Amino acid sequence: MSDDKNEPEEADDLLPGVNIVLIETSHPGNIGAAARAMKNMGVTQLTLVNPKDFPSDQAVFRAVSAADVIESAVVVPDVDAAIAGCELVIGTSARDRRIPWPMLDPRACGEKVIREQAAGKQVAILFGREDRGLTNEELQKCHFHVNIPTGKAYSSLNLAMAVQVICYEILQAHLSKSSAINTDSDEWDMPFATAGDMEHFFTHLEKTLIDVNFHDPANPRQLLTRIRRMFNRIRPDQMEINILRGFLTAVNEQTSKLP
Amino acid sequence: MSDDKNEPEEADDLLPGVNIVLIETSHPGNIGAAARAMKNMGVTQLTLVNPKDFPSDQAVFRAVSAADVIESAVVVPDVDAAIAGCELVIGTSARDRRIPWPMLDPRACGEKVIREQAAGKQVAILFGREDRGLTNEELQKCHFHVNIPTGKAYSSLNLAMAVQVICYEILQAHLSKSSAINTDSDEWDMPFATAGDMEHFFTHLEKTLIDVNFHDPANPRQLLTRIRRMFNRIRPDQMEINILRGFLTAVNEQTSKLP
Known part of the structure; x- marks a missing residue:
């Protein structure tokens, strides 16, 4: 929505290192809508784990001007292949699981992702199936879980809407980072294990x-x-x-x- | 996504007084997706100004479990009818208009909406046409404009995605006001080792x-x-x-x- 003339030129991929991973997506329209939501927020690295119906004209149609995100999407057979090179893995999840896991809200998630991304790290954010989300096994591969708060009457967000909210908070954190001082130290003397x-x-x-x-x-x-x-x-x-x-x-x- | 047993019961309409106004929407699927995004965030009052194709099965289909929001939507012929009873009117907009207007970012918009809503006021947030947004005349009926920041490569959000982001920030403001949820994860299922x-x-x-x-x-x-x-x-x-x-x-x- 902005087209100021006097701001610096910006690459298409404003946020390299941020990987959106969609797992076993059923509806290709959701892949397209997620791609559009990503590119709107400056995120372009999309990985699809075992999608049900892909490549798909419907995905390209719903992506509108983010067809390039669809075309460059990486398709892999399982979640391990999707996250193998990533140093921070975050899974989207409902709040209640039998064993609590370190939780982030979307804002804290955006801030954490940007701190790592700005340090040159690869970050993956996992989104599960439309009907069942992520499996417990997939959730247990994550360092953090992120939950999008909802009203109680209807708590199930559309997949692409969840991608929109998470990527929105990532871009917000990126935009506010440039002005703020980083007080939280994610600096370490060694690279993290992948x-x-x-x-x-x-x-x-x-x-x-x-x-x-x-x-x-x-x-x-x-x-x-x-x-x-x-x-x-x-x-x-x-x-x-x-x-x-x-x-x-x-x-x-x-x-x-x-x- | 949450179903904690010991939290108070919540009405379907968590945020009465917050009115989402969609103006001359072309695609009924966007109306349905917007209704779902609203109800996910506890907002249920929807007004449609002169929609191109409504009522519509496609709107109901995309609303999924928010069909009630579609059914109770108020259809009016023009924007004046939509905002007549509202004490605060906010229009979604690109940043650059010939005449600068008081601007909010989505977070400040959420906070402003909740302050007025909590005081019992009626608030309207206007969303324009898929292809052209709001007219200058419509924008000039607003107290504030709100702009969703984007990456430069692709700045045009899908209509329902814009509704999702704005309603997300409204719910965030509501939740942080009441401190109803613990976003910081100090909860754990076991005492820590000494x-x-x-x-x-x-x-x-x-x-x-x-x-x-x-x-x-x-x-x-x-x-x-x-x-x-x-x-x-x-x-x-x-x-x-x-x-x-x-x-x-x-x-x-x-x-x-x-x-």
């Missing part, structure tokens, strides 16, 4: 927990869920994940000597 | 790291410092610290079997 590093660590840990008879896959209780939540909360850096992996390898070497 | 618990854990971990030959006290490098920093960052709860201690005990039992 989502792919974390999956390798969880696989290694699970195997080791079984080896030492601490975890019985036949009776999992919620052990692995709690462990995932704990280590995603920690957001280990790469040296820390190497320490953890090294400890597990040392345990493996000891148990391998047992008869 | 400093004493943490010291016992660190002692146990150090002993285990030595047992499996991962840590050499004669050559400590900064291993224990890094581990302390990592686990203090995690702030484990009591169940989590029990899981960690249980894993270490299981490792100890295995290594004790070695010669």
Whole structure:
């Protein structure tokens, strides 16, 4: 809506590093509407996990002038492939889950995304299926969950509307960042582990927990869920994940000597 | 998205007095999508000024569970009829008009609307045609204009998306006014581990790291410092610290079997 002449030229992709990930979307019209909502807010990196009906004329039609976002969208078979290179993963979610997870509201989400994006990091925001949202397994891959507050009478937002609200708050945070001083320090002495590093660590840990008879896959209780939540909360850096992996390898070497 | 049991019952119309006015809308699907966006945010009073195609099955279809908002919508022939009873009128607009007008951003708009709404006033927010927005004459009937910031590459929001963003900010202002929801996630399902618990854990971990030959006290490098920093960052709860201690005990039992 703005076309001031005296502002600096702006790239199409105002916010590189911000990845919108739509998981198993049923209706291609929602993909198109989400692409338009993204580009309106300066976000252009779209990943589609196993979409039901794509490529689709309906998606291009609803994208209107964001057809380029649709054309450059990356299609992947599963969520791990979508987030493998990302250092911060946020999942959109209802508030109530059996195991509480670190929660953000959309405004805090926008601010967090922009702090990381401005530091050159890759950030993924996951949006689930139209009818069921994200699975618990997908939610457990996230560092944070974000919930869009609603009235009680009707709490289910259209998928593209949710993308609009989240991207709106990301752009707001970007626009206010330029004037504000960053008081919150996301600076760290090491790069953070990626989502792919974390999956390798969880696989290694699970195997080791079984080896030492601490975890019985036949009776999992919620052990692995709690462990995932704990280590995603920690957001280990790469040296820390190497320490953890090294400890597990040392345990493996000891148990391998047992008869 | 929330269904907490112990919050007070809420009327469908959480925000009486807030009137969304859509002017000469061309596509009935946009009316339906706008109705859904409104009801999601607790706003239900919809006025349609001279809609091109209404009533419409497409509007009802896109409204999904907000069909009641469509059914109770008031249809009027011109904007004066729509705003006659309103004490505050705000028009959505691009920023540049020949005659500057008092401008609000969406956040300030939400706060202003809620201040008036809470005082029992009728407020109207006007949304223009899909292709041309509001006329200058319509804009000049407004006390304030509101502009949704966008990226430069694509500045034209879908009509229903604009309704979503404005109603989202209205609900945010309402919720922060009443402090009804806890946006800061201090809620957790378990008490946090005490400093004493943490010291016992660190002692146990150090002993285990030595047992499996991962840590050499004669050559400590900064291993224990890094581990302390990592686990203090995690702030484990009591169940989590029990899981960690249980894993270490299981490792100890295995290594004790070695010669």
